[in-house]
Amino acid sequence: MSVHGVIKKVEEEKKNDLKMRRLKNFFIKLVFFIILFLLWSILASIEYWSNFLFPQPKEIFITLWQGLRDGTFIFAIYASMKRLIIGYFISLIIGLPLGLCLGRINWLNETIGSLTLGLQALPSICWLPLAVLWFGLNEMAIIFVVIMGSVLAIALSVRDGVTSISPIFLKAARVLGANNLKLYTHVLIPATLPSILTGARLGWTFAWRSLMAAELLYVSTGLGSILMMGRELHDMSMVISTMFVIIGIGLFFDRFLFGKFEHYISIRWGTK
Amino acid sequence: MPKIDLINVNKLYIGKNGIVHALNDINLTIEDGEFLCIVGPSGCGKSTFLNVIAGLYPPDEGQIFVDDMPVKGPGTDRVLMFQEPALFPWLNVLQNVAFGLRMAGLLKEESYERARALLRIVKLSKFENSWIHELSGGMKQRVALARALALDPNILLMDEPFAALDAQTRDMLHEELELLWLETGKTIIFVTHNVREAVRLGSRVILMTARDGKIKKEYKIELPRPRHIEDTELIKIAKIIRDDLREEVLKISEEVI
Ligand SMILES: Nc1ncnc2c1ncn2[C@@H]1O[C@H](COP(=O)(O)OP(=O)(O)OP(=O)(O)O)[C@@H](O)[C@H]1O
Ligand SMILES: [Mg+2]
Numbered sequence: 031m032s033v034h035g036v037i038k039k040v041e042e043e044k045k046n047d048l049k050m051r052r053l054k055n056f057f058i059k060l061v062f063f064i065i066l067f068l069l070w071s072i073l074a075s076i077e078y079w080s081n082f083l084f085p086q087p088k089e090i091f092i093t094l095w096q097g098l099r100d101g102t103f104i105f106a107i108y109a110s111m112k113r114l115i116i117g118y119f120i121s122l123i124i125g126l127p128l129g130l131c132l133g134r135i136n137w138l139n140e141t142i143g144s145l146t147l148g149l150q151a152l153p154s155i156c157w158l159p160l161a162v163l164w165f166g167l168n169e170m171a172i173i174f175v176v177i178m179g180s181v182l183a184i185a186l187s188v189r190d191g192v193t194s195i196s197p198i199f200l201k202a203a204r205v206l207g208a209n210n211l212k213l214y215t216h217v218l219i220p221a222t223l224p225s226i227l228t229g230a231r232l233g234w235t236f237a238w239r240s241l242m243a244a245e246l247l248y249v250s251t252g253l254g255s256i257l258m259m260g261r262e263l264h265d266m267s268m269v270i271s272t273m274f275v276i277i278g279i280g281l282f283f284d285r286f287l288f289g290k291f292e293h294y295i296s297i298r299w300g301t302k
Numbered sequence: 303m304p305k306i307d308l309i310n311v312n313k314l315y316i317g318k319n320g321i322v323h324a325l326n327d328i329n330l331t332i333e334d335g336e337f338l339c340i341v342g343p344s345g346c347g348k349s350t351f352l353n354v355i356a357g358l359y360p361p362d363e364g365q366i367f368v369d370d371m372p373v374k375g376p377g378t379d380r381v382l383m384f385q386e387p388a389l390f391p392w393l394n395v396l397q398n399v400a401f402g403l404r405m406a407g408l409l410k411e412e413s414y415e416r417a418r419a420l421l422r423i424v425k426l427s428k429f430e431n432s433w434i435h436e437l438s439g440g441m442k443q444r445v446a447l448a449r450a451l452a453l454d455p456n457i458l459l460m461d462e463p464f465a466a467l468d469a470q471t472r473d474m475l476h477e478e479l480e481l482l483w484l485e486t487g488k489t490i491i492f493v494t495h496n497v498r499e500a501v502r503l504g505s506r507v508i509l510m511t512a513r514d515g516k517i518k519k520e521y522k523i524e525l526p527r528p529r530h531i532e533d534t535e536l537i538k539i540a541k542i543i544r545d546d547l548r549e550e551v552l553k554i555s556e557e558v559i
Contacts, residue, residue, distance in 0.1 A: 198386060201384070216404075298391055300435045
């Protein structure tokens with residue numbers, strides 16, 4: 031066989047190997063969830079609990095489908111995502127530079143850094159009463175809670191990233207003539223990228239949780255409020271299907287968006 | 303003409319196991335165009351020596367002059383090649399080699415052109431688009447060498463640069479480095495564990511003491527060039543130095559026992 035042929039063969043085998051492993055894992059997952067689903071169905075059919083408290087899975091799907099068709103979910107998702115995205119981006123805009131500065135400037139870290147750490151101990155939903163008094167019962171109050179939920183986590187994670195950069199990178203950069211501003215743009219920021227990403231992901235998760243907490247408490251649109259509405263209407267399948275939507279959105283961003291990117295970066299940066 | 307002057311240079315570290323006198327009253331003159339090799343047991347202060355000349359940290363006492371100017375910090379007239387490759391994982395091979403040139407304000411194309419020429423010297427042209435994590439340890443060291451050479455510094459400070467390479471590649475790079483030195487007349491300070499490598503390359507070899515950060519002995523190497531690592535004369539000289547080095551290494555092991 032020619033060298034080229036061998037390479038082709040090895041490549042092919044490797045690819046097949048990977049495919050087989052993925053397929054196997056996928057099946058394990060699939061079987062697990064099917065069992066879960068069946069268990070649920072059986073438990074629901076023996077009606078030990080009333081159907082009102084423990085609905086059939088198919089009812090959930092029907093509610094989901096209806097909610098998507100009549101737009102209830104779409105509107106709710108839109109309202110929630112709007113708040114989330116606005117709040118999250120403000121958090122990034124404040125949190126990233128703040129974290130970089132905290133990591134590099136000692137007196138700032140001793141002052142603002144300690145303050146940030148202190149405030150981080152407060153669950154973000156505790157900002158809601160204050161926000162309502164400040165801004166009134168409106169979007170601003172919710173967005174404020176979202177920001178307070180994520181900005182601190184982002185800043186602290188970036189700060190820790192900056193302070194734990196391997197000193198060898200900074201030394202090498204200085205030897206090669208990087209100074210001041212160029213040291214920031216060409217070395218510090220790229221070297222911190224894995225932590226920046228971790229911070230962004232953490233910030234997203236916190237923003238999402240803060241938003242749901244705030245919406246549950248009082249807002250009239252959004253996913254949190256239809257969850258509450260389900261409770262008020264004693265509509266369990268509404269409650270559960272909304273929970274599914276919330277899980278779905280959370281998973282989508284966390285696993286697929288951030289997860290994929292983080293995976294790539296951790297390999298490139300050799301942090302994994 | 304002296305290129306680098308060290309006057310009463312002292313450097314101490316205060317660590318968990320007490321004070322380490324890494325450089326102890328070092329007085330040394332390095333001539334312009336000299337190829338100085340430094341050998342010594344592990345932990346004797348070789349890397350520290352290069353770091354203070356590079357200007358990465360100031361000595362605790364004493365002064366260092368380069369071209370009669372006191373060293374105040376790093377400068378691109380003296381590039382240090384670190385013991386570990388220290389390549390930037392966010393840049394590919396070509397961009398790593400061009401990094402110093404980009405910092406110096408060269409345009410992208412121009413700096414890449416020069417970086418390519420250097421990758422040819424270290425025989426890594428094929429890998430210019432590779433990411434750092436895709437290289438072997440020896441390849442990383444060669445990229446680091448190219449990156450240091452890219453700035454064309456007058457002084458090249460090399461900290462065990464070839465330790466991770468196989469014998470063949472190392473022989474080849476010895477030749478390249480010797481040639482480069484003969485052609486350009488750069489001043490090179492080269493740290494190594496390998497005594498034969500030191501004799502193969504250096505016009506002077508300095509042996510450092512094991513514990514107290516001093517220079518134990520100096521050897522002028524006046525063998526004709528180009529040299530080869532298997533030359534009998536070279537091996538003879540290396541043996542003399544190795545015996546002196548062994549004495550120092552034994553000192554440490556006695557302490558440990
Ligand atoms: N940052 C530091 N803090 C404390 N001690 C240090 C520090 N850097 C080096 N040392 C100590 O100083 C001594 C000299 O270190 P140096 O790195 O210069 O040794 P070296 O000769 O390069 O060793 P090797 O051949 O193993 O690379 C060692 O004993 C080491 O423990
Ligand atoms: Mg060393």
